[in-house]
Amino acid sequence: MHDTAVPAGSSGDLTIDVAGLTRVEGEGSLSLRVRNGTVEEAHLEIFEAPRYFERLVVGRTPDEVIDIVARICGICPIAYQMTAVHAFEHGLGIPIDPSVRALRRLLYCGEWIESHALHVYLLHLPDFLGYASALELAKDQRSTVEAGLTLKKAGNRILELVGGRAIHPVSVRVGGFSRTFRRSELASLRRPLAEALEIALRTVDLVAGLDTPDFSRSARLVALRHPDEYPMNEGRIVSTDGLDLAPTDWPVEFHEGQVAWSHALQSHDRQERPYLVGPAARLTLAAGQLHPLAAAALIQTGLAAEIRDNPYRSIVARAIELVDATAEALDIVDAYQAPDRAATRWTPGPASAAWATEAPRGLIFHAYELDERGLVAHAQIVPPTSQNQAAIEADLVDFAPRVLDLPKDQATHRIEQLVRSYDPCISCATHFLDLHVEDVS
Amino acid sequence: MPPEPRVESGRRSARSATSQRPRIGIVKFASCDGCQLTLLDLEDELLAISERVDLVEFAEATSRRSSGPFDVLFVEGSISTAEQAEEIARLRAVTARLITIGACATAGGIQAIRNWFDHDEIRAAIYPEPAFVESLAMARPVADFVAVDGELRGCPISPAQLREFLVALVSGRRPQLPDEAVCIECKRRGVVCVAVARGIACLGPVTRTGCGAICPAYGRGCYGCFGPRESANTVALAEWLSDGRSASDVGRLFSGFTAWSEPFRATIDAHGGPPGPRRQPPEPGDA
Numbered sequence: 001m002h003d004t005a006v007p008a009g010s011s012g013d014l015t016i017d018v019a020g021l022t023r024v025e026g027e028g029s030l031s032l033r034v035r036n037g038t039v040e041e042a043h044l045e046i047f048e049a050p051r052y053f054e055r056l057v058v059g060r061t062p063d064e065v066i067d068i069v070a071r072i073c074g075i076c077p078i079a080y081q082m083t084a085v086h087a088f089e090h091g092l093g094i095p096i097d098p099s100v101r102a103l104r105r106l107l108y109c110g111e112w113i114e115s116h117a118l119h120v121y122l123l124h125l126p127d128f129l130g131y132a133s134a135l136e137l138a139k140d141q142r143s144t145v146e147a148g149l150t151l152k153k154a155g156n157r158i159l160e161l162v163g164g165r166a167i168h169p170v171s172v173r174v175g176g177f178s179r180t181f182r183r184s185e186l187a188s189l190r191r192p193l194a195e196a197l198e199i200a201l202r203t204v205d206l207v208a209g210l211d212t213p214d215f216s217r218s219a220r221l222v223a224l225r226h227p228d229e230y231p232m233n234e235g236r237i238v239s240t241d242g243l244d245l246a247p248t249d250w251p252v253e254f255h256e257g258q259v260a261w262s263h264a265l266q267s268h269d270r271q272e273r274p275y276l277v278g279p280a281a282r283l284t285l286a287a288g289q290l291h292p293l294a295a296a297a298l299i300q301t302g303l304a305a306e307i308r309d310n311p312y313r314s315i316v317a318r319a320i321e322l323v324d325a326t327a328e329a330l331d332i333v334d335a336y337q338a339p340d341r342a343a344t345r346w347t348p349g350p351a352s353a354a355w356a357t358e359a360p361r362g363l364i365f366h367a368y369e370l371d372e373r374g375l376v377a378h379a380q381i382v383p384p385t386s387q388n389q390a391a392i393e394a395d396l397v398d399f400a401p402r403v404l405d406l407p408k409d410q411a412t413h414r415i416e417q418l419v420r421s422y423d424p425c426i427s428c429a430t431h432f433l434d435l436h437v438e439d440v441s
Numbered sequence: 442m443p444p445e446p447r448v449e450s451g452r453r454s455a456r457s458a459t460s461q462r463p464r465i466g467i468v469k470f471a472s473c474d475g476c477q478l479t480l481l482d483l484e485d486e487l488l489a490i491s492e493r494v495d496l497v498e499f500a501e502a503t504s505r506r507s508s509g510p511f512d513v514l515f516v517e518g519s520i521s522t523a524e525q526a527e528e529i530a531r532l533r534a535v536t537a538r539l540i541t542i543g544a545c546a547t548a549g550g551i552q553a554i555r556n557w558f559d560h561d562e563i564r565a566a567i568y569p570e571p572a573f574v575e576s577l578a579m580a581r582p583v584a585d586f587v588a589v590d591g592e593l594r595g596c597p598i599s600p601a602q603l604r605e606f607l608v609a610l611v612s613g614r615r616p617q618l619p620d621e622a623v624c625i626e627c628k629r630r631g632v633v634c635v636a637v638a639r640g641i642a643c644l645g646p647v648t649r650t651g652c653g654a655i656c657p658a659y660g661r662g663c664y665g666c667f668g669p670r671e672s673a674n675t676v677a678l679a680e681w682l683s684d685g686r687s688a689s690d691v692g693r694l695f696s697g698f699t700a701w702s703e704p705f706r707a708t709i710d711a712h713g714g715p716p717g718p719r720r721q722p723p724e725p726g727d728a
Contacts, residue, residue: 049471049521050576051552055563059716064693067664071551071698074475074597122481122502133503135491142488149484156482164655166482167475167597168666171659179660258569265568342660375716416504 030419032400039404042396043259044389044419054379057368061348062088062174065368065376070168072383073425075118078111078163079359080381081172082233083366088174090248091353091370094346099339100176101233102332103162106186107169108232108357109329110158113196114166115360116279116318116325117155119423120203121148124315127417128210144206147199151322154196157189158329176343186333193330200322201297207315208301213414216309217398219391220273221281224358230289230324231282231358238285239275240308247356250365256382267387274390277362278422279317284308291331294324311395311421318423348374359384361423385424392422463512463610466498468532470518470525471552471580475597476543477501477517482600486607493611509535513610519545519552521580533587540606541583544596544698548668551596552580553701557714582701593618596666596698599651620671622646623663627654635662642682642694647673647705668699675708688712 033041053072057065066084070077082104089096122134125148131137138145156166162181163169171177224235224247237245237253245252254275256265269275283290284307287298298304298320306313351374354367362384369378399418403411467477481487481502497507498514514536520526533539541547549556555563556579564571583589593602602618609616623645627634635641635657643662645654649670656663669675675695682691692712695705700715709715 049518049525049580050564050567051471051521051580052555052563052567055558055566056551056554056717064716067697068551071473071475071596074473074478077473077475118478118481126504132505133499135488135496135503138488138491145488149487152482153484156484164659165597165652166600167478170656170661173661178656 030396030415032396032415034400034404037401037404039397039400042393042400044393044396044424046389054381057376057379060376061374062092062353062368062370062376065379066172066174067168067170069366069381072381074167075115075425076111076359076361077168078107078159078172079357079361079364080366081169082108083355083357083359083364084368085172085174086233086247086357087353087355087366087368088351088370090355091351091368092174092346092349094175094344096344097176097339097341099337100343102336103177103181103339104172104233105229106158106329106332106336107162107172109325109332110155110162112232112321112325112360113155113329114152114159115155116322117148117152119360120207120315120318120322121145121152123423124417124420125207127413127420128207128212128315147202151196151199151203151326154189154192154326157192161185161189173343175346176339176341178342180338180342181336182338183336186336189333190330193326193333197293197323197326197330200319200326201293203322204297204301204316204319207319208303210315212310212312213417214310215312215399215402215418216306217311217395218309219395220269220275221284221308222275222277222387223281223285223363224356225286226289228289230291230294230328231286233357235286235358237356237363240281240284248354248367250354250356250363250382251367251380254365254382254387256380256386265386266389267382268390274394275387276391276422277384277387278314279321279360279362280307280311280314281362282358283317283320290320291324291327293327294320297323311418314421314423350374361385361425362388383425385422388422388424392419392424462493462495464497464507464510465494466507466509466511466514466532466536467496467501468498468514468516469501470516470529470546470583471521472518472543472545472550474501474517476546476593476595477515479542479598479600479603483604486604490607494607511536513538513540515540515542516546516583517542519549519580520577520583520586521552522576524575526577526586529583529586538590539583539587541589541592542598542603544594544666544668545580546583547592547594547702548699549580549582549701551698551700553582554696554715554717555580556701557709558717594649594667595651599653601653602651619650621650622670622673623648623650623652623654623657623667626650626652627657630654630658632657635660642686644678644694647675647678662694664697665695665705666698668702669705673704675704679708679712689716692716 029045031043032039057068066081069080069084072080126137134145159166163171221240224231225238226235254267254269256267303316307317350372351370356365365382367380368376371377403414544550560578606616636643641662644665645663648663648665649667651667679691692709693716695708696715
């Protein structure tokens with residue numbers, strides 16, 4: 001851990017360093033270089049030790065890859081498993097039973113509920129209410145934190161039932177699942193999900209009423225969009241400025257590059273512009289496909305435009321998506337019919353396999369080349385946080401001047417809160433916040 | 442291999458005179474955050490636990506930080522960089538009982554697969570400017586660097602075992618963490634043996650219990666994520682698995698999340714090493 005450097009003062013040129021960002025998944029820090037009150041540069045430094053996943057999957061079978069890529073992130077293993085399994089099935093031309101498709105959407109709903117409830121209640125809400133953690137918040141508002149934990153648990157119940165365990169589930173296989181599920185098994189989820197839906201609706205009211213810093217910027221937002229459903233497993237890659245690509249075609253518009261201050265590769269679009277993925281992008285681009293209960297909740301907040309323009313409002317976007325995911329999960333449980341078999345039989349072979357899905361933190365893209373034996377020859381894995389990193393840095397350059405006159409600890413708090421609003425998953429991008437402000441005058 | 446957690450033993454307690462609650466820290470090195478998340482996944486017990494222990498360092502959950510001292514420090518992740526090697530030595534010096542949690546900390550984790558391969562080649566395959574990326578040539582378990590007082594296995598750790606460990610800690614008794622094979626738990630659960638009945642490759646006989654025998658219960662073979670149990674007879678199992686499989690496919694079965702722990706490591710070596718770039722050179726345009 002770095003010590004926090006204290007700037008000499010608010011006027012003139014200085015550098016802010018936030019070393020050891022907390023309440024995010026992983027480790028990172030933030031450096032701002034300021035000249036005459038203007039932020040010249042913001043670096044989100046991701047120094048999570050590299051784990052070289054794209055190399056670790058070389059020589060592996062598609063089913064082994066599904067187990068391995070889950071370990072990129074303990075908070076969103078399903079996002080990695082789903083993106084990989086869809087890529088392989090699309091590349092190898094394996095048809096999927098509609099009931100299997102429904103089970104996978106249910107599993108993804110479980111991960112969204114677990115991850116969003118974790119972020120809203122345990123990681124981000126304490127910022128708005130002035131606490132260091134949800135555990136301290138619980139001393140004053142125990143029922144609020146308990147409700148959040150109940151909501152989170154409902155998501156984990158789905159993961160445990162359909163996936164076998166909440167973290168690094170084991171059931172997803174190429175062609176379907178490792179086992180079938182009876183209708184009666186899924187029915188056990190009904191009661192916890194109904195309770196979770198009630199909590200999710202209350203959560204929207206809670207977070208929509210939070211005192212939020214006034215900040216507005218125009219970002220290029222990118223998400224999947226599907227004609228019939230809110231985007232999770234499937235859809236086309238669209239943007240706020242008219243992009244429309246197949247989920248296999250991410251590299252047509254976007255590319256990764258390396259910067260000296262980060263172990264995560266940063267993504268940019270063809271014009272080298274930053275862009276943003278995540279709940280605010282999805283709500284802006286795919287609100288028309290929300291579950292009716294979530295759509296009504298969004299309208300009631302009246303915050304659709306602020307969600308698009310103010311990153312601090314992402315907590316509201318997550319709450320809306322909690323309503324969507326719990327309501328959808330309930331619908332899936334009620335309509336479920338067991339598939340005839342757990343998985344479609346398939347034959348290993350060569351393929352170019354690629355796909356994009358929507359992780360809780362935003363669009364995630366995988367591409368694999370399978371050789372003649374059906375083993376991975378090459379892999380590219382693009383997590384949401386590495387795509388957002390450049391946009392986060394751009395937003396910090398915009399936002400930081402407003403807080404530079406504040407005392408150091410308050411400025412750091414505001415900036416950390418902003419960074420947390422992107423829910424950066426640094427272990428997947430690969431670390432978090434030490435704020436460094438460097439005075440270069 | 443590190444011994445079982447001994448709650449009653451260890452160095453002098455760091456508890457302050459004003460607080461009887463043990464000072465607990467949770468830190469991570471190279472890992473996915475999933476094992477520390479397991480604490481936040483104890484939704485029914487989390488608030489009660491937080492009242493009985495003093496969580497002084499847990500960056501994933503709280504902005505309050507501490508660099509020690511700790512009565513108990515849970516360490517997630519493998520040691521993969523020179524800075525991490527320095528930090529774990531510093532943490533050891535301020536910790537009474539250091540408990541490694543999860544396959545990365547106890548066995549090196551999936552990233553230890555790279556220990557079989559050329560580090561520079563792997564780094565260059567992913568990063569256009571490999572010089573910006575510093576890491577040690579190998580990703581290794583914490584016990585290779587400092588003394589470890591106890592461990593919780595698994596990828597991820599079991600919520601039930603974490604709960605048992607914490608309850609034992611606050612009540613001052615030894616935690617009950619069995620060292621038996623997954624097979625025993627599987628039988629107890631009433632699962633039909635996937636290896637015998639369906640011919641599925643399963644590491645259950647050589648893998649330590651704790652997961653609940655999930656994989657066999659979900660129709661697939663155990664992939665060894667809790668690592669080898671005491672005196673695991675991997676030689677016999679590998680021979681049995683060799684019926685109808687190539688040597689490399691037998692080695693592949695052991696090349697998972699605890700591959701770097703003995704005797705899994707020796708079994709992999711005896712079967713030509715893990716799958717990966719060494720045996721399958723990259724295409725010219727691969728990087």
